[in-house]
Amino acid sequence: MNNPLGWIEKDLAHIRDKKLFRALTELGTGQSPDITIDGKRYVLLASNSYLGLSVDPRVVGAAGRALGKYGTGSGGSRLVSGSTDLHRELEERIASFKSADAAILFSSGYLANIGTISSLIGEGDMVYSDELNHASIIDGCRLSRADIRIYRHLDSGHLESQLSSDRNRKGKRLIVTDTVFSMDGDLARLPRLVELSESFGCMLMVDEAHATGVLGERGSGATEHFGVEDEVPIVMGTLSKAIGSLGGYIAGSQGLIDFIRNRVRSYIFDTSLPAASLAASIAAIDIIENEPGRREHLWRLIKMFKSGIGDIGLTVLPSDSAIVPVLVGGAGPALEFASALRENGVYTPAVRPPSVPEGMCRIRATLMAGHTEEHVEIALRAFKSAFETCMK
Template sequence: MDSRNHSLADFNKVEDADIMQRARLFKEFSDDLVEKRHAQYRRVSLDGSAPVMKVKDQYTGEVREMVYLASNDYLNLTKHPRTIAAGKAALEKYGSGAGSVPLLGGTLDLHIELEQKVAKFKGCESAIIYTSGFGSNCGTLLSMLGENDIAILDMLVHASIIDGCKNTNQKFFRHNDMSSLEHVLSKVKDKYRTKLIVVDGVYSMDGDIAQLDRIVELARAYGAYVMVDEAHASGVIGETGRGTPQHFNIEGKVDIVAGTFSKALGAVGGFIAAKGELVELLHFYSRPYMFSTAMTPQSAGSLIAAMEVIEDEPQLREDLWRNITYFRENLLNLGFNLGNSQTAIFPIIIGDDLKVKEISRRLHEMDIYVNPVVYPAVPKKLARIRMSIMSAHTKEHLDKALNALEIVGKEYNII
């Protein structure tokens, strides 16, 4: 099979093929991706998230030291001495697992401490923590919205939100377009019991920021609630890193603040911060919380330390923003199309799947680690290279990436 003539969408459902036949067909596709060196997925790291990462080359087996432009570990807290020490201490004290689900014995004092810190950080009454951000969004939405309700979604919200809205009515509005949102709100006005607008604070593939202040105003005008997913905003935007509500000076005005612990906070897990009574409802109705073992003590310990570091060491966020400004200005000067990116996520919009795959292969060979994002993850005409940067990248790291990007940009006529 020639993978250039196919995309992942072709193997989502294959007419008349049972699951094993479908898997066989997909294997032909993925083998051809490897053959063409277009398979930049599941590259194996030998030392974990870092500005320069050791990667075992999937094609040659050699170890490459790559400038890593694909981490969500924006503040490098995965390797901060305080997060490591706190994780180790929690591991020593509580052991390697929580032992049970949170409602039936798995809740540790560390979990309560983390929940309280999250609630304070997000300016909400209370918070609930989960072992994954995906489960947190999905489980919360599934437990809140049913057939008499409606989710009003920005068309670029994360997959965990889309999956969480499977049991309810859904309407999409054009990305970050307030007149489109208002149009949808006016259409659904008195028709549903709960109307919940759900947006990402910072969009994961585009790096732009939701117009949350306007969204909250429109929600109030039309009797809707607002949920914002702060996955890529927490620790990154807002004066002290508290995210999108702080960025717009509307802390405490968003009904449901969701987020992950897996990005700037450097570990794993998710959270929902909201009114105490809603959090209490989620304890008993959100299935990924009720039926899944509580977060590991080590993660909880590291995360408590991570939240303290964000507060105590604003320098990390300043370093990140210095890097964002430098990288952005240079990419724009070179002539790359960065869409509406405003944060640490940089899409280079190319609009041709094959070019995107070829460019990421070339960058891999030049020891620059980026992610190709092609159809169906994004529409065909918006195929892109996605990059993200960290506070610990040095000017030398960024210059090495910029030089390589300039070379491939010229080779493939995109600048």
């Protein structure tokens, strides 16, 4: 009889043919600058734990104490199984960190985006989305059933012309963007987006996943960096990157947060974060606020790495964050480049479609505050050797 799942093998063969098959690499350590794979040491250049906080003893200690007090799981949705002082405290800390009236937690950034976007807008409404927005934003837009307009990456002129041509449309309108783009590391021009949202009467939502902890004097993110904290009404972020833990959040007015608590399905119908993650995030925000030196060190390393990569002759996309995308081209060459890096003691995988457009495969190198200049030197030597082996 015909196997109803037989198509899966064909699909997998197609993925393999295109050199797009994905497999896991098991690390023997946490997200530290030095990791092990099969007992061998590598420099980790692929973590979003930009400040190294997921392995900071103070963060780990706070998580351990919360684990001892509350146990492993939260038992269910907060609306059903109850909330804790840690949920409340973390929401208050996020609100003050993001200079907002209030904040609300989700179990992941992905859930924060899909649930919030699809509740803010619906059929008959309109959403304007940067073409390089994260998958969770794209999925939130699709789930909303609103009409979607994709504007060219960072092209506010293109966005403005879309907004103008829709001027007489009925329904709500939302502009949504990453602040730091996850694969390119560049920055949305928030002041211009604020102007456009105000002059066209649109809601504005930004995703601070890769900006939180890295940008701004207090490390609050791109809204702080651009001085538009009071002008962006819907701010999303994740606790899983520089904050080193797990979870997502929305920060904004008390009304927005009450609306989310009452309307957003990925909040209402999802088990809440466990205590250990909450306590880890609180401890990490303390460190981000009190130790600006970590961020300063990270920025020194970013500059050193980017300048070294340029000297090698590799093409780096113009990023403004801890994400340094080194362009390689096709999927096959990108895999070879990543494997040459690994032979030279550096772990950072090739990024291929659908994460990036075809022909734009890259090594997405990410720096962490725990790296030293010596780590960067090792990384640069590995990139030079990979360049000579694979691209000359």
